[in-house]
Amino acid sequence: MTTIAVLSQKGGTGKTTAVRTFTDVFRRIGLRVLAVDLDPQGNLSDYLDVDPDAAPTIGDVLADRAKPAEAVHDGIIPANLGLAEAELVLGGKMGRELTLKRALRDLRADYDVILIDCPPALGLLTVNALVASDYALLSAEAQYFAMQGVEQALEVIELARDSLNPDLEWLGVVLNIADMRTRHSREAFESLREHFGEKLFDTTIRASIAYAESAERALSILEYRPDLAVDYLNVADELLRRLGMREARERLEALVGSRFAGTSA
Ligand SMILES: Nc1ncnc2c1ncn2[C@@H]1O[C@H](COP(=O)(O)OP(=O)(O)OP(=O)(O)O)[C@@H](O)[C@H]1O
Ligand SMILES: [Mg+2]
Numbered sequence: 001m002t003t004i005a006v007l008s009q010k011g012g013t014g015k016t017t018a019v020r021t022f023t024d025v026f027r028r029i030g031l032r033v034l035a036v037d038l039d040p041q042g043n044l045s046d047y048l049d050v051d052p053d054a055a056p057t058i059g060d061v062l063a064d065r066a067k068p069a070e071a072v073h074d075g076i077i078p079a080n081l082g083l084a085e086a087e088l089v090l091g092g093k094m095g096r097e098l099t100l101k102r103a104l105r106d107l108r109a110d111y112d113v114i115l116i117d118c119p120p121a122l123g124l125l126t127v128n129a130l131v132a133s134d135y136a137l138l139s140a141e142a143q144y145f146a147m148q149g150v151e152q153a154l155e156v157i158e159l160a161r162d163s164l165n166p167d168l169e170w171l172g173v174v175l176n177i178a179d180m181r182t183r184h185s186r187e188a189f190e191s192l193r194e195h196f197g198e199k200l201f202d203t204t205i206r207a208s209i210a211y212a213e214s215a216e217r218a219l220s221i222l223e224y225r226p227d228l229a230v231d232y233l234n235v236a237d238e239l240l241r242r243l244g245m246r247e248a249r250e251r252l253e254a255l256v257g258s259r260f261a262g263t264s265a
Helices: 015-028 043-047 058-062 082-091 096-105 124-132 146-163 183-199 210-216 226-243 246-257
Strands: 002-007 033-037 113-117 135-141 169-176
Touching: 002 015, 002 124, 015 033, 015 043, 015 113, 015 135, 015 169, 015 210, 015 226, 015 246, 033 043, 043 210, 058 082, 058 096, 082 096, 082 124, 096 124, 124 146, 135 146, 146 169, 146 183, 169 183, 169 226, 226 246
Parallel strands: 002 113, 002 135, 033 113, 135 169
Antiparallel strands: none
16 A cells, blocks of 8 residues: 655646546556545546535545545545635644644555645645655656756655655656657756656656646546557556556556556546
């Protein structure tokens, strides 16, 4: 059982799309996945087509108004704007950085992977995600300032490790929304490689309007544009290698061979 937080310092780097797509990929290879929406924007809940009125949500759990198990709806703990208020309440509590970790503790036995989608801020919610996780995965948009964003996110990971979660491991950084035909995407890749070496995933995720279109239709890119989905399948393969999940990797290979057959999320 492993918990992974997906984060970035900047907004709009493709975090939620990544969590949404990994949820689909991992479920197709038979892993039991819990997707946790930790962003008051509730994008992950939308992308996964959760009923907007689904209750309770992660905000209710963090504010002690609901039991974690009650907040799981079809393998997702959704979020809505109420999470912004819950974050404020959380700020005044003892053990405020540990609240999500405690909430997920009882659920861990039911899942192989818990994926946490962080908000675009390195505040208390993201700290809760990092304290509750075994691994952190960074997403960086292929832009000129990608480096700085990664460095700032790394500082927060370091902070979580030094204080409350010494076992937290950094899985690496994925260059997202990239157009490798352009010089600025290639330069972003090169500078990340130079600074972070193997921590930079070899696979980059291509920029395509198809991601916004598929999100609008609440479809996974595997269903909507299987040709583009190859990027995420390759990132998932690198991810499983970094996690040492050999059997899951073999199943992923079989899935790719069978052109993504099976159930979907
Ligand atoms: N590879 C891609 N190419 C082009 N657009 C993408 C790609 N991945 C995601 N997008 C689009 O970019 C926008 C932001 O993506 P997403 O919501 O995944 O980012 P995010 O990092 O979670 O954003 P936020 O910081 O607001 O939570 C969305 O409209 C999404 O559909
Ligand atoms: Mg998001």
